[in-house]
Amino acid sequence: MDGIPPVALDAMGGDNAPGEVVAGAVRAVRDLGVPVVLVGAPPALTEELDRHGAGSEIPIVRAEETIAMDEGALASLRRPRSSIAIACHLVRRGDACAVVSAGSTAGVVATAKLRLRAQPGVLRPAIAVPLPTRPHPTVLLDAGATADVKPETLVQFAQLGAAYAETALGVPAPRVGLLTIGGEPGKGNKLVKRAHELLDAAPGLDFTGNVEGHDLLNGVVDVIVTDGFTGNVALKTMEGSVRYAFGELRATLDGGRLARLGTLLQRGRLRELRRRLDPEAYGGAALLGLNGTVVIAHGSSRAGSVAAACALAATLARQGTVARVGERVTSSAQKQHRRW
Amino acid sequence: MDGIPPVALDAMGGDNAPGEVVAGAVRAVRDLGVPVVLVGAPPALTEELDRHGAGSEIPIVRAEETIAMDEGALASLRRPRSSIAIACHLVRRGDACAVVSAGSTAGVVATAKLRLRAQPGVLRPAIAVPLPTRPHPTVLLDAGATADVKPETLVQFAQLGAAYAETALGVPAPRVGLLTIGGEPGKGNKLVKRAHELLDAAPGLDFTGNVEGHDLLNGVVDVIVTDGFTGNVALKTMEGSVRYAFGELRATLDGGRLARLGTLLQRGRLRELRRRLDPEAYGGAALLGLNGTVVIAHGSSRAGSVAAACALAATLARQGTVARVGERVTSSAQKQHRRW
Numbered sequence: 001m002d003g004i005p006p007v008a009l010d011a012m013g014g015d016n017a018p019g020e021v022v023a024g025a026v027r028a029v030r031d032l033g034v035p036v037v038l039v040g041a042p043p044a045l046t047e048e049l050d051r052h053g054a055g056s057e058i059p060i061v062r063a064e065e066t067i068a069m070d071e072g073a074l075a076s077l078r079r080p081r082s083s084i085a086i087a088c089h090l091v092r093r094g095d096a097c098a099v100v101s102a103g104s105t106a107g108v109v110a111t112a113k114l115r116l117r118a119q120p121g122v123l124r125p126a127i128a129v130p131l132p133t134r135p136h137p138t139v140l141l142d143a144g145a146t147a148d149v150k151p152e153t154l155v156q157f158a159q160l161g162a163a164y165a166e167t168a169l170g171v172p173a174p175r176v177g178l179l180t181i182g183g184e185p186g187k188g189n190k191l192v193k194r195a196h197e198l199l200d201a202a203p204g205l206d207f208t209g210n211v212e213g214h215d216l217l218n219g220v221v222d223v224i225v226t227d228g229f230t231g232n233v234a235l236k237t238m239e240g241s242v243r244y245a246f247g248e249l250r251a252t253l254d255g256g257r258l259a260r261l262g263t264l265l266q267r268g269r270l271r272e273l274r275r276r277l278d279p280e281a282y283g284g285a286a287l288l289g290l291n292g293t294v295v296i297a298h299g300s301s302r303a304g305s306v307a308a309a310c311a312l313a314a315t316l317a318r319q320g321t322v323a324r325v326g327e328r329v330t331s332s333a334q335k336q337h338r339r340w
Numbered sequence: 341m342d343g344i345p346p347v348a349l350d351a352m353g354g355d356n357a358p359g360e361v362v363a364g365a366v367r368a369v370r371d372l373g374v375p376v377v378l379v380g381a382p383p384a385l386t387e388e389l390d391r392h393g394a395g396s397e398i399p400i401v402r403a404e405e406t407i408a409m410d411e412g413a414l415a416s417l418r419r420p421r422s423s424i425a426i427a428c429h430l431v432r433r434g435d436a437c438a439v440v441s442a443g444s445t446a447g448v449v450a451t452a453k454l455r456l457r458a459q460p461g462v463l464r465p466a467i468a469v470p471l472p473t474r475p476h477p478t479v480l481l482d483a484g485a486t487a488d489v490k491p492e493t494l495v496q497f498a499q500l501g502a503a504y505a506e507t508a509l510g511v512p513a514p515r516v517g518l519l520t521i522g523g524e525p526g527k528g529n530k531l532v533k534r535a536h537e538l539l540d541a542a543p544g545l546d547f548t549g550n551v552e553g554h555d556l557l558n559g560v561v562d563v564i565v566t567d568g569f570t571g572n573v574a575l576k577t578m579e580g581s582v583r584y585a586f587g588e589l590r591a592t593l594d595g596g597r598l599a600r601l602g603t604l605l606q607r608g609r610l611r612e613l614r615r616r617l618d619p620e621a622y623g624g625a626a627l628l629g630l631n632g633t634v635v636i637a638h639g640s641s642r643a644g645s646v647a648a649a650c651a652l653a654a655t656l657a658r659q660g661t662v663a664r665v666g667e668r669v670t671s672s673a674q675k676q677h678r679r680w
Contacts, residue, residue: 070523106527147521147528147529147530148529148530181487181569181572181573181576182445182446184410189487189488189569190487192569212572212573212576213572213573213574213577213578213579214576214577214579214583215580216580217581217584218580218584226573227529228521229521230569230573232521232552232553233520233552233566233570233573233574234574234577235553236521236552237553237554237556237581238578238580239554240553240554240555240556240557240558240578241556241557241577241578241582241585242581242582244557244582245581245585
């Protein structure tokens, strides 16, 4: 891929690490043409690479420590030599174009904040997840980077999200909605009521007002802004509900002889649909607001999703998306400053 | 139904009022044997009743005012003669056993709080929604009554929800989970981190720890506790996601000739499944913590759901559920008091 440095892939992060992560790296390199460097414990990684006969294709950078899936933000402070910390270090030094990790979200976010630092004027980072709406994805942020926010932070998330939709998804003048519990400006908790007022007054944003939980997948706006707590609950609720609906559907389809016949006919199409709605297929979510490209893959990612996350990271790095997203926030902050 | 006073049905509340609400009242009375009194503007209601030839079967109590679907909590203070206020008044006087409304949630909650008052020791009311899990529903609360809460309020919601699961759903020793964004005690925002500590120490509760968005429909606990903002976002996200999954499914099924044949075979079963997952079919959600039974039906309710909500309200009133739920909170509050 036009001579950019490789993607630094945290080989120790994720429920299926290192096996599926290494398999994902092999796919990214061979099938997608994305250069990758694996960061982790060499013996295990060499063994996995050998399994694919890829020992000479993918370099390994040693990291002695690992942040486990059930560890939180504090672990990142205690482990300066963790695989995710080393991956961030490679990006800072310019030896990698981006970080990809399927590790614990709290651990990845805390480490990346510490090692890459926030872009100038950015209050808090946010995870931007593309939801499978049509004709293009709706960006939901924050999906879990920052659980406690101020109203001003939500305005910044709106700017980060709008810039991401423009730059990464090619949406001109993205419409921004605020996630809350009713259509009118006065509906919601104290946080969103104040954020609504600030968003109304924010320059350079096409703020269209409130959206609700049932608007996540109907494409009514291009960017949905919320705090990391609510966004994470909503995202996981969405995933669980789609899985539940298909589980119930399968139980129904198996129920009778006529139904079984029908199932037989439709098996291929149903499988295809299920894959499209599968959160792992999205590839990953970008962590916005830091000095470097970071893509967080689903904790349960398998090889295919790891490879997709590497491809997303390389594309974002090549387009300079993160830098352009940060510039937007910086220039908005300056404009705000002039107005006050 | 064994001589209880009638259910006071807010005939003016809901997207399809009064037509579908009156039709629901007729169904409740004729098909389900639930006595109902309609509260609203007589000319419109008489006309609707005549349409069903039910003018002599269902009494009307006059209410001059209405709280519109887009009005919030303040409207309830401004309109002491609204249909929902009069319905609450009937319950206070003992002339009705319960209130049912498909009106604006904020309006119904504010009016009911004002007219029926909180039970002794109850800090804030909560809406308890039964989610379609198996073998019995999981109770999610709060689904939108109280958007801003303190950690102590979440402990009370846990007690209200556990008492409701026991009394209304017959679940012995209900397991209670706290909705947040990670499995470990330290995951979440400030509110849930503190609530986790309090729930761990709360007497008489089987608190099993954190649950996440994808646990809403997997039946891992019997009661899911959250604030009214997060709960409402999660509930509407669930509804929207199920609707989306079935919409996508339908598009897939219509896609080819083989698929169309299969669809034909399965039409009856699919329709049945969709109905079961439809939020309107739940009937309604109980508002817990007030001196009186209040059931809030979905704003888009049609006749069937209105009738189901009336039946739920009558059953809760007959069982004395609300009083027993309140007693539990009162006795827990006393126990806590003794411990301090």
